[in-house]
């Protein structure tokens with residue numbers, strides 16, 4: 001029995017290693033997804049600024065065109081002023097020209113305001129674009145590293161799985177089945193060491209009689225509390241010759 005328990009204990013070590021690797025391996029796609037999400041957020045910000053810049057430039061072009069047309073109209077009105085016959089009409093047209101000029105000055109002010117805003121957005125945007133470019137490189141680097149890590153993990157894990165298969169071959173199938181079932185039911189730990197009469201998995205003290213039975217190392221003994229296969233940690237020397 002001792003030799004089988006030794007093999008099971010060694011198999012448990014491999015199983016724990018595989019479990020740990022699987023956990024770590026599963027984290028990699030999550031980390032990649034969260035990196036992608038962060039990057040996308042910044043990308044969206046840059047896109048929003050670009051859209052705003054385009055909107056401002058369009059507005060500026062429209063206002064400049066309007067202003068040009070209005071200035072033209074004023075010029076034409078001024079050219080016709082001398083053709084006016086009555087004083088009353090003359091005064092009315094002059095007044096009209098004056099208010100049109102005033103309106104145009106307001107338009108110029110508005111255009112200047114837009115130009116200032118454009119400059120501001122442009123400055124901000126080019127800073128953000130530069131940042132994003134640096135981030136893109138860093139992001140790509142991290143993703144590559146994670147993918148590389150995932151690949152080497154897969155390889156290493158395949159090696160461990162092969163080792164598990166080799167170890168399993170040397171264990172009687174009924175014992176192995178029991179171990180597998182316990183592994184599933186007991187959070188990945190099926191075999192528990194006993195040290196100083198205490199089950200190291202659930203920390204229960206074994207009854208003295210059971211402890212003595214265990215030390216004989218002839219029968220399969222389960223922990224009365226956690227049902228795991230018990231394994232006498234100090235039993236190696238005593239096991240010689242059995």
Ligand SMILES: [Zn+2]
Pocket residue numbers: 192199200201202203204223224225226227228
């Ligand atoms: Zn136990």
